[in-house]
Amino acid sequence: MCQLLGMNCNVPTDIMFSFEGFHxxxxxxxxxADGWGIAFFEEDGWRVFLDNQPSxxxxxxxxxxEYPIKSRCVIAHIRKATQGKxxxxxxxxxxxxxxxxxxxxxHNGNLTSLPDHQGARRFQPIGNSxxxxxxxxxxxxxAQTYPAAPSAEELLPRLQQWAALLAQSGTFNxxxxxxxxxxxxxxxQLWYITRQAxxxxxxxxxxxxxxxxxxxxTLNDRVAVIATQPLTDNxxxxxxxxxxxxxxxxxxxxxxxx
Amino acid sequence: MCQLLGMNCNVPTDIMFSFEGFHxxxxxxxxxADGWGIAFFEEDGWRVFLDNQPSxxxxxxxxxxEYPIKSRCVIAHIRKATQGKxxxxxxxxxxxxxxxxxxxxxHNGNLTSLPDHQGARRFQPIGNSxxxxxxxxxxxxxAQTYPAAPSAEELLPRLQQWAALLAQSGTFNxxxxxxxxxxxxxxxQLWYITRQAxxxxxxxxxxxxxxxxxxxxTLNDRVAVIATQPLTDNxxxxxxxxxxxxxxxxxxxxxxxx
Numbered sequence: 392m393c394q395l396l397g398m399n400c401n402v403p404t405d406i407m408f409s410f411e412g413f414h415x416x417x418x419x420x421x422x423x424a425d426g427w428g429i430a431f432f433e434e435d436g437w438r439v440f441l442d443n444q445p446s447x448x449x450x451x452x453x454x455x456x457e458y459p460i461k462s463r464c465v466i467a468h469i470r471k472a473t474q475g476k477x478x479x480x481x482x483x484x485x486x487x488x489x490x491x492x493x494x495x496x497x498h499n500g501n502l503t504s505l506p507d508h509q510g511a512r513r514f515q516p517i518g519n520s521x522x523x524x525x526x527x528x529x530x531x532x533x534a535q536t537y538p539a540a541p542s543a544e545e546l547l548p549r550l551q552q553w554a555a556l557l558a559q560s561g562t563f564n565x566x567x568x569x570x571x572x573x574x575x576x577x578x579x580q581l582w583y584i585t586r587q588a589x590x591x592x593x594x595x596x597x598x599x600x601x602x603x604x605x606x607x608x609t610l611n612d613r614v615a616v617i618a619t620q621p622l623t624d625n626x627x628x629x630x631x632x633x634x635x636x637x638x639x640x641x642x643x644x645x646x647x648x649x
Numbered sequence: 650m651c652q653l654l655g656m657n658c659n660v661p662t663d664i665m666f667s668f669e670g671f672h673x674x675x676x677x678x679x680x681x682a683d684g685w686g687i688a689f690f691e692e693d694g695w696r697v698f699l700d701n702q703p704s705x706x707x708x709x710x711x712x713x714x715e716y717p718i719k720s721r722c723v724i725a726h727i728r729k730a731t732q733g734k735x736x737x738x739x740x741x742x743x744x745x746x747x748x749x750x751x752x753x754x755x756h757n758g759n760l761t762s763l764p765d766h767q768g769a770r771r772f773q774p775i776g777n778s779x780x781x782x783x784x785x786x787x788x789x790x791x792a793q794t795y796p797a798a799p800s801a802e803e804l805l806p807r808l809q810q811w812a813a814l815l816a817q818s819g820t821f822n823x824x825x826x827x828x829x830x831x832x833x834x835x836x837x838q839l840w841y842i843t844r845q846a847x848x849x850x851x852x853x854x855x856x857x858x859x860x861x862x863x864x865x866x867t868l869n870d871r872v873a874v875i876a877t878q879p880l881t882d883n884x885x886x887x888x889x890x891x892x893x894x895x896x897x898x899x900x901x902x903x904x905x906x907x
């Protein structure tokens with residue numbers, strides 16, 4: 392299995408604090424040592440950093456920890472390989488372009504099969520992981536269903552149906568980024584927290600490190616963080632329900648919870 | 650305009666020496682300071698590093714200079730914006746997936762128009778540069794012409810025709826990476842050199858730095874380097890002819906020159 396980390400904000404924010412704890416789970420405080428990756432939505436495109444080394448020791452991870460990149464939407468993943476060898480081609484997050492926008496995908500879980508493909512396979516996996524196959528399948532459904540880009544609100548209920556279909560074949564927790572919108576699906580476990588004023592002190596679960604967010608934010612800032620396991624040990628993280636697909640934009644949960 | 654750097658080898662090789670000189674042209678020894686990027690073919694996928702900062706001062710460039718990544722095919726680009734604002738979405742190299750393989754593209758030049766699109770626009774630009782539009786147009790032609798992936802040898806003559814068509818609208822020097830194959834098209838200026846045994850000492854044109862390749866290579870190594878301007882001042886670089894499209898694999902020029 393793997394671990395997921397997502398962040399969605401109303402103003403560009405760096406992910407240094409959360410990533411400091413998260414990256415340790417890749418070989419230090421946990422066993423997810425088969426590569427890692429992080430994608431930042433910046434301006435109108437995504438920038439992705441990948442490495443097939445454990446995030447706890449990766450030179451690329453060290454660079455990301457030392458170089459604060461501000462973003463309104465971030466997806467990170469540390470891998471514990473189930474299907475597919477340890478290689479860059481199998482390293483999440485995966486990316487594809489559709490309708491002139493990038494789609495970014497990271498998966499925690501294991502799928503033993505995929506639904507039958509209807510129509511052409513426009514999106515094809517580069518590596519051989521079940522995760523990338525599922526991502527391509529999802530994008531094929533989206534491309535075949537809509538003649539042009541729908542709104543995220545229109546997409547949400549259909550995405551929920553496709554996610555449920557895929558989850559019949561195994562564990563399918565995922566994060567899907569599209570522009571500044573973050574979709575998060577829980578098949579077995581996923582948690583989130585929304586931080587906004589009044590900001591407090593947060594303390595990492597994986598390192599003895601705390602930050603007083605009231606010192607580094609403004610009153611209007613709003614940040615949602617989504618993770619496989621809560622990253623801090625003194626805040627109230629909210630568990631996703633099984634089968635739930637939530638959508639975040641501007642650091643806010645959009646729409647009603649199921 | 651911009652500058653291009655490509656490398657193609659028979660064994661994974663780092664590009665530290667060439668990049669040391671090349672990155673200085675992004676704001677130090679030359680004016681190409683509107684962002685830069687580099688793509689490495691590793692195993693079965695490409696890894697791309699991008700920054701919208703000048704390569705001479707970019708933190709990401711510093712990381713790439715300090716962290717040797719070995720690759721059999723590399724494409725780098727430093728940008729002097731002509732069309733499209735300075736942003737990550739307009740930063741080369743661009744990437745797309747087709748038939749489960751990644752295509753990587755970087756352009757030096759300026760195109761004032763594009764040929765008419767025939768059929769659907771499957772690949773659409775994320776930014777607003779002429780370069781990414783040309784790349785998407787090329788991939789649309791490829792996807793529409795071949796029902797499945799052709800060999801690079803089959804693709805070469807058609808690619809030459811499309812490149813010539815695009816070059817009617819301006820300057821169109823480009824590098825196109827596909828797996829371990831590097832296509833290089835010269836519209837106005839491009840040079841290459843092939844290094845193989847007996848290796849000699851090379852001295853950078855942009856910095857007082859030399860390397861004795863005989864000390865860091867084996868007898869069987871073969872490396873082709875392609876650049877907008879020769880990177881060394883004591884070696885015999887070969888100029889491309891105008892309108893020429895060359896293909897490199899395993900550090901070797903494949904096929905006859907026109």
